[in-house]
Amino acid sequence: MYGKFLIFSGQSHRSLAEDICGHLGLRVGESKTIKFSNENLMVQIEENVREADVFVVQTAAPPLHQNIFELLIMLDALKSASAARVTAVIPYFPYVRSDKKDRPRISITARLMADLITAAGADRVLTMDLHAAQIQGFFRCPADQLQAINLMCDHLKRRDLTDAVLVASDAGEAKDVARYTNRLDLPMAIIDKRRDGDDEEPRAAHIIGDIKGRSCILVDDEIASGGTLLRATELLLERGAREVCGVATHAVLSGRALERIQSSPISEVIVTDTIPIPQEKRIDKLKVISVARMLADAIRSIHDGTSVSALFR
Amino acid sequence: MYGKFLIFSGQSHRSLAEDICGHLGLRVGESKTIKFSNENLMVQIEENVREADVFVVQTAAPPLHQNIFELLIMLDALKSASAARVTAVIPYFPYVRSDKKDRPRISITARLMADLITAAGADRVLTMDLHAAQIQGFFRCPADQLQAINLMCDHLKRRDLTDAVLVASDAGEAKDVARYTNRLDLPMAIIDKRRDGDDEEPRAAHIIGDIKGRSCILVDDEIASGGTLLRATELLLERGAREVCGVATHAVLSGRALERIQSSPISEVIVTDTIPIPQEKRIDKLKVISVARMLADAIRSIHDGTSVSALFR
Amino acid sequence: MYGKFLIFSGQSHRSLAEDICGHLGLRVGESKTIKFSNENLMVQIEENVREADVFVVQTAAPPLHQNIFELLIMLDALKSASAARVTAVIPYFPYVRSDKKDRPRISITARLMADLITAAGADRVLTMDLHAAQIQGFFRCPADQLQAINLMCDHLKRRDLTDAVLVASDAGEAKDVARYTNRLDLPMAIIDKRRDGDDEEPRAAHIIGDIKGRSCILVDDEIASGGTLLRATELLLERGAREVCGVATHAVLSGRALERIQSSPISEVIVTDTIPIPQEKRIDKLKVISVARMLADAIRSIHDGTSVSALFR
Amino acid sequence: MYGKFLIFSGQSHRSLAEDICGHLGLRVGESKTIKFSNENLMVQIEENVREADVFVVQTAAPPLHQNIFELLIMLDALKSASAARVTAVIPYFPYVRSDKKDRPRISITARLMADLITAAGADRVLTMDLHAAQIQGFFRCPADQLQAINLMCDHLKRRDLTDAVLVASDAGEAKDVARYTNRLDLPMAIIDKRRDGDDEEPRAAHIIGDIKGRSCILVDDEIASGGTLLRATELLLERGAREVCGVATHAVLSGRALERIQSSPISEVIVTDTIPIPQEKRIDKLKVISVARMLADAIRSIHDGTSVSALFR
Amino acid sequence: MYGKFLIFSGQSHRSLAEDICGHLGLRVGESKTIKFSNENLMVQIEENVREADVFVVQTAAPPLHQNIFELLIMLDALKSASAARVTAVIPYFPYVRSDKKDRPRISITARLMADLITAAGADRVLTMDLHAAQIQGFFRCPADQLQAINLMCDHLKRRDLTDAVLVASDAGEAKDVARYTNRLDLPMAIIDKRRDGDDEEPRAAHIIGDIKGRSCILVDDEIASGGTLLRATELLLERGAREVCGVATHAVLSGRALERIQSSPISEVIVTDTIPIPQEKRIDKLKVISVARMLADAIRSIHDGTSVSALFR
Amino acid sequence: MYGKFLIFSGQSHRSLAEDICGHLGLRVGESKTIKFSNENLMVQIEENVREADVFVVQTAAPPLHQNIFELLIMLDALKSASAARVTAVIPYFPYVRSDKKDRPRISITARLMADLITAAGADRVLTMDLHAAQIQGFFRCPADQLQAINLMCDHLKRRDLTDAVLVASDAGEAKDVARYTNRLDLPMAIIDKRRDGDDEEPRAAHIIGDIKGRSCILVDDEIASGGTLLRATELLLERGAREVCGVATHAVLSGRALERIQSSPISEVIVTDTIPIPQEKRIDKLKVISVARMLADAIRSIHDGTSVSALFR
Numbered sequence A, B, C, D, E, F: 001m002y003g004k005f006l007i008f009s010g011q012s013h014r015s016l017a018e019d020i021c022g023h024l025g026l027r028v029g030e031s032k033t034i035k036f037s038n039e040n041l042m043v044q045i046e047e048n049v050r051e052a053d054v055f056v057v058q059t060a061a062p063p064l065h066q067n068i069f070e071l072l073i074m075l076d077a078l079k080s081a082s083a084a085r086v087t088a089v090i091p092y093f094p095y096v097r098s099d100k101k102d103r104p105r106i107s108i109t110a111r112l113m114a115d116l117i118t119a120a121g122a123d124r125v126l127t128m129d130l131h132a133a134q135i136q137g138f139f140r141c142p143a144d145q146l147q148a149i150n151l152m153c154d155h156l157k158r159r160d161l162t163d164a165v166l167v168a169s170d171a172g173e174a175k176d177v178a179r180y181t182n183r184l185d186l187p188m189a190i191i192d193k194r195r196d197g198d199d200e201e202p203r204a205a206h207i208i209g210d211i212k213g214r215s216c217i218l219v220d221d222e223i224a225s226g227g228t229l230l231r232a233t234e235l236l237l238e239r240g241a242r243e244v245c246g247v248a249t250h251a252v253l254s255g256r257a258l259e260r261i262q263s264s265p266i267s268e269v270i271v272t273d274t275i276p277i278p279q280e281k282r283i284d285k286l287k288v289i290s291v292a293r294m295l296a297d298a299i300r301s302i303h304d305g306t307s308v309s310a311l312f313r
Helices: A015-022 A064-080 A109-118 A133-138 A151-155 A171-184 A229-237 A257-263 A292-304 B014-024 B063-078 B109-120 B133-138 B151-156 B172-182 B229-237 B257-263 B292-304 C014-024 C064-080 C109-122 C131-140 C149-157 C169-185 C228-236 C257-263 C294-304 D014-024 D065-081 D108-122 D133-138 D151-156 D170-184 D229-237 D255-265 D292-304 E013-026 E064-080 E109-120 E135-137 E148-156 E172-186 E226-238 E257-263 E293-304 F016-025 F064-082 F109-120 F133-140 F148-156 F170-186 F227-238 F257-263 F292-306
Strands: A003-009 A031-035 A041-045 A053-057 A085-090 A126-127 A143-146 A164-168 A186-193 A203-208 A217-225 A243-251 A268-272 A287-288 B005-009 B033-037 B042-046 B051-059 B083-089 B124-128 B143-146 B166-168 B188-194 B204-209 B214-221 B243-250 B268-272 B286-288 C005-009 C031-035 C039-044 C053-057 C086-091 C125-126 C143-146 C164-168 C187-193 C203-208 C215-223 C243-251 C267-271 C286-289 D003-011 D031-035 D041-045 D053-057 D084-091 D125-126 D144-147 D166-168 D188-194 D203-208 D215-223 D241-250 D267-271 D287-288 E006-007 E031-035 E042-046 E053-057 E085-090 E126-130 E143-146 E164-168 E188-194 E203-208 E216-221 E242-252 E270-272 E287-289 F005-009 F029-033 F042-044 F052-056 F085-089 F124-128 F142-144 F162-167 F188-194 F205-210 F217-222 F243-251 F269-272 F286-289
Touching: A003 A015, A015 A053, A015 A292, A015 B042, A031 A064, A041 A085, A041 D053, A053 A064, A053 A292, A064 A085, A064 A109, A064 E064, A064 E109, A085 A292, A109 E006, A109 E064, A126 A292, A133 A143, A133 B133, A143 A292, A151 A171, A151 A268, A151 A287, A164 A171, A171 A186, A171 A217, A171 B172, A171 B188, A186 A229, A186 B172, A186 B188, A186 B204, A203 B051, A203 B188, A217 A229, A229 A243, A229 A257, A229 D287, A257 D041, B005 B014, B005 E006, B014 B051, B014 B292, B033 B063, B033 D188, B042 B063, B042 D003, B042 E293, B051 B063, B051 B292, B063 B083, B063 B109, B063 C064, B063 C109, B083 B292, B109 B133, B109 C064, B109 C109, B124 B292, B133 B143, B143 B292, B151 B172, B151 B243, B151 B268, B151 B286, B166 B172, B166 E226, B172 B188, B172 B214, B188 B229, B188 D241, B188 F005, B204 B229, B214 B229, B229 B257, B243 C149, B257 D084, B257 D203, B286 E053, C005 C014, C014 C053, C014 C294, C031 C064, C039 C064, C053 C064, C053 D065, C064 C109, C086 C294, C109 C131, C125 C294, C131 C143, C131 D133, C143 C294, C149 C169, C149 C243, C149 C267, C149 C286, C149 D125, C149 D292, C164 C169, C169 C187, C169 C215, C169 D170, C169 D188, C169 E172, C187 C228, C187 D170, C187 D188, C203 C228, C203 D133, C203 D188, C203 F188, C215 C228, C228 C243, C228 C257, D003 D014, D014 D292, D031 D065, D041 D065, D053 D065, D053 D292, D065 D084, D065 D108, D084 D292, D108 D133, D108 F109, D133 D144, D144 D292, D151 D170, D151 D241, D151 D267, D151 D287, D166 D170, D170 D215, D188 D229, D203 D229, D215 D229, D229 D255, E006 E013, E006 F133, E013 E053, E013 E293, E031 E064, E042 E064, E053 E064, E053 E293, E064 E085, E085 E293, E109 E135, E126 E293, E135 E143, E143 E293, E148 E270, E148 E287, E164 E172, E172 E188, E172 E216, E172 F170, E188 E226, E188 F142, E188 F170, E188 F188, E188 F205, E203 E226, E216 E226, E226 E242, E287 F188, F005 F016, F016 F052, F016 F292, F029 F064, F042 F064, F052 F292, F085 F292, F109 F133, F124 F188, F124 F292, F133 F142, F142 F292, F148 F170, F148 F243, F148 F286, F162 F170, F170 F217, F188 F227, F205 F227, F217 F227, F227 F243, F227 F257
Parallel strands: A003 A053, A053 A085, A085 A126, A126 A143, A164 A186, A164 A217, A217 A243, A243 A268, A268 A287, B005 B051, B051 B083, B083 B124, B124 B143, B166 B188, B166 B214, B214 B243, B243 B268, B268 B286, C005 C053, C053 C086, C086 C125, C125 C143, C164 C187, C164 C215, C215 C243, C243 C267, C267 C286, D003 D053, D053 D084, D084 D125, D125 D144, D166 D188, D166 D215, D215 D241, D241 D267, D267 D287, E006 E053, E053 E085, E085 E126, E126 E143, E164 E188, E164 E216, E216 E242, E242 E270, E270 E287, F005 F052, F052 F085, F085 F124, F124 F142, F162 F188, F162 F217, F217 F243, F243 F269, F269 F286
Antiparallel strands: A031 A041, A186 A203, B033 B042, B188 B204, C031 C039, C187 C203, D031 D041, D188 D203, E031 E042, E188 E203, F029 F042, F188 F205
């Protein structure tokens, strides 16, 4: 269908792009991003892309807005350089939690991101574990969403799950946790949170379901500052859990998240590398599972026109 | 901002349109829908709409696809008749549960609906209780979403809620139920369902949370065939609930739903009139709360340019 | 140009899709349409369509709006499943007679249909005998229009046409009839109709042209309820025609059309199978000519990139 | 609804724009069109149009393509100068007969024109007597189509119509002629034309209907070179017509049309001023009826938001 | 035309927004921007904007990409909150020098910015001194461009200009400098630069025009790192200029620009406040002219629908 | 990537299309343009173009607007005839100097042209020496811009350039001239023009840079009426230039340009054939360099998907 098969990388997560290319027997396409003193970026694609099937790997990592913009510029440069098809490969989609209008006069920014990415020239998008399944409907172009659940469950199954229980850190996560309970055939519990007023932070009221003496696995789609995860861990232990570990696809780990994890009673945190985690951040408690092969398989499948869903059955 | 203020009605729910107009001191705009022997519809708007601020009330009631097309045709006719602004008022949005791609090669039909409605000429949409909050992001035009929760809670508060518990019929509903628990300051329980295989129907495995001896309030956004609701009712009673009632905004009540409700042990089902429920269907167990005033208030607010969110605080 | 060559069928006319596939040596693509109790449809495409050249066969047959909607859902599902090109094959185009604004504030619904079909994802359209040639200009995508006139004339030529005359049932049909007169080298007559008021039905005033003692062939693009055709037949016989037969591409045959044809003095009605005519409806007077090969040839031509117009010269 | 009410004129038919403004008590808006030596046009709008309701009068008169581009440039200039709404008033729409694809690989140029006019910035269009009613469906913006039939019939009624017959110059015109027969309660006749081959010019074969000894009124939408009209006149007189006159909205009168009319046996040709007819061309046989008031009434109605269709009932 | 008149401010240059509001007798609209630990922004518009005429002031100042996204998010929030019209007021337009494709496979990022701003919901744009006049053609919406030249010349005229010469720092600036020479009736000189290879930095070769013993005024549209300006100053002084000062609308002043200016032999640098210059950066050599009144006048003019160009004649 | 490789030609410059085809070993595609008496054009593409990679050669030559329109019709006809990709090859782009809004309420017509060309169906554009590099940003589709500078410099280098100086006819051209100075390693001079009032023509005030006794080469992008070129020539000779020649890519040569060149003291004018220059116009002083091979190379490169920029390094 298409000519050359090329994968370019923005600056947000070059090692992931290299790993993906490694699995595919390709090298990362030549491009150069210069940042001028006025912060302006200049991206030059340094090889011919006419009629090529091009993939650009960029993830929502810091510096966040610069990286989003670098992606938009690359899409524009590739499209106007006559690439036949440009696929934005965005393992962690930016602003994925701004997916609804839960207060007046705010932006559904995940939808805005989808619009900007197509306005800049993306013909398709490949992403992973969106905060809500409905977000796939925000894209005007074909969008494939991969899920880390298989990788995660494979890892979890190596543990002793005899008395394990999967825990949702609030009711909103129950749906996602249910996918794990089904796969692992484990019971579920939910931390019931309440708000005292519209602008108040929710506080954990009690725990629905049985966690006493059990090994709790907290499941979430992302860990940002770690606050939610660690408060839940403390609550579970207080209420009698034997042990707590956490599972989350996207390791944002902003602010002092790593220090807090390290010093908290949580036993392990299992994440993927959709966001770069440099070697010095890979503390003992953090188990990082690579999504590079999964992304590589999906990219090859998109390029070859074979079924992506068949890959992950 | 706009000239005349006009409200038209499709054929799906004329009494609601009349109730809305009643609250606003308007009459329903003149229009005529003819159905030819080949099923083709011909809608003629029978009053001048140039530069008018027009609202069209149509809901996702049977005959579903004919009603969808009547709406699309009305939008097109109004727009090409030079209405200044056309707002589609769709209390129950069609295909609202087709909001994600949970199996390969299906359509996110709620997104398609949003696209068709704007393609036909709608400048804005007013709807109620979408299955997921993210669906608001499917619209390319401004879309207001009203919520029946206040009306529902006002009604529930009249009951004795001493030992009541709010129940989600599966983990996916937990988030919506949490909004009720917060408002009513009641505990929550969740029916934990499992699938034995990808294509299997989920079956209720057990109940998370305490329901024994309690009055259970099952909360959902819609009741279609009633199967989910009634199976949950039976399970809850089996497991020791004292009594079960149901709350759902959209009373689809398809197939033999009403008969099943009538003959089931459920004590009451509280719904709204986003979908027409003719007098003969208004059985004792069914409590129907009207959304006409809420919609009328929102329509006036949209017409006047005052804050819709302020209305419902 | 494209990868796999696939033809899917909606539910409106599966036998035609099968006949087309038969001519092409293909099987109909695997897909499944489920109708839920709330009338919602769920279409699942059951084979990989990535980068494929896909055709979807659906015609404007009852249940009309459900079938149109099934087509829109299939287009959306195919497009978001990454089909390279999706062609909507619509032998009888819906709302084809709603092609002008002949009264105030109505919708040009054929144009709306064209817009909805492209909004849902069609890259091109293949259709037959549009009510007016101008309708081709309603499409924003390439649209091929086939004509049944050759098939019809081949059939008519087998009859004794010595004293035959082609008759337009009103002045608006004269243009189409003229194409037949030219092809068959026969004279023409026109039934001159008048309206007594804007909202009155037109009534046949007199006949322009010579039909006395002649065999009359009434030509139209479609037969809906049959009223126009049979009233014209009676008039022609009253005014001295020896015999009357009818020719029309699209056999809508709504309401009691078949019974009325059977009991009328018309001798034969020649139609095509752009709309399904089940065996039990194939009464003696009805001669059904298949368009399956013509559509198959055009589809192959579109797939191969050869000239469609050359096919029908 | 809108601010200032302004009417600008291109160079194609300034006197019509002035007549329209006269009826409305406005002056033609200030603008200047310069043509450089390289044929490039530069249009400057010379008064403030911000937030104004602007109409631009331009018709399809020679130099045709320069006039089309002057219109497109004016629309662009007005829109980018922040006019609130721009209505293109195009009494004779360019390329109106290129409305279908009657041979392979041609452009439906009337549709292209509609697209170009909206691409250049028109928010709506006001035009007259399109060659086919379906053309209204080519516009993506609201489009009003006025009809000269009332003006024409008022004029014809002043004649003695006792033995008159309305004649269509070929079958394609029969539909339009039928509108006149109904209005004037007169009989109809049709000139039956045949082509000997696909690329041959059609030749008049015979006349359907009775014209002997009658006064024939040939009705068409436009007169270009006059060939069709004058050949029909000769044929009708040959076959025994007592007298022939012609009626056509758009007086293109290209090439030697006027001389041919003057020297032909046709008694009168009734046209409108949708295209400029300078005084020296207003020969005796030509009766020119002004559409200025009709256009002025429609423009005022569009500006005021009152019903345009009501004007012409 | 519009309802309420509201001006909101992003975080890039709140003092300018306040100055503009001061001139207009308005207060800055209430809005709140929160930055989460994962860098995500959440903007909430805190007053009703339905049907309002809204302006958002944001300039291309550091942190550049965060400010761009804050603007895009605000536009989206305002538009989906039903503002009637949203004007992006962007005194210094981001990426304004990325306005052409002067090497292969780069993005014309100024065009991309224009597209993103309209994709996010801006109905119009107000900006100042674009790097090239052609950039105005990048916008699909009406865009007003103001020019600081009048303010600058008023300031320069207060100096003794007897022996002054305006100098372009390279041939590309000659066109802009010519606008000053004409206004001030002064001679011009140009620094002629050459590149030794495609990827080499250009070096000043010689000076075209007479600068010996003269007071040189270097004119540019922006000062980024100051390198160009200060190298030109040194060259001019070397070649015999008596004195050098600089004029530039946009004071980017990135990196060590201010220190370099302070310690350089340049006598004065005249800039505007399109970019914030905090008090501590306002060194003696820097003369800052405010554009707040000019922007305020233009905003009022846009709101009132009066001529913006008339303001600046 | 694409099927057949076809090049069609409009009527503006058929000999260039033939020369391009000659270099590519192709024949010009069969098409026919008919001009009716009412000036309407009818273009028929006379060979199958389904799935083909089609190029259409048309330049901005007289009759200008007819030629632009012929191009738009051809693009529309090709696209609706299912060409896979249509590239408009426009050596001299129409309205290229209407590229900015240098007075109020005018159209940036070059941008409008870009919009019309994409609205009509062009998938990409190939053009040469746009008046300003920024114009490339006007296109929504990929647009390649070739430059004649290499051809021109190759020609100039054959002359004795010992004492040559490159001259810009006003400050606006300095940037373009600088590209030549760099390539040829020659000095530059600029004619400094002033306007006495906004609506006055600019007059040459003096010359910046040294031209005395030198051979002057005036560089511009186009020669229209020749006024600018010849007035500059006279001025240069008056001020002591030894000799003057001119270089310009686009030889518009409108009005009496050729006669004026012939009778002027200019020694030579070097142009290309982006605009047709018939044999009788090829006067001695005019040196015409063909761009056919350059365009042919670029077209082949676009078709093959190889780098166009690599061609011209």
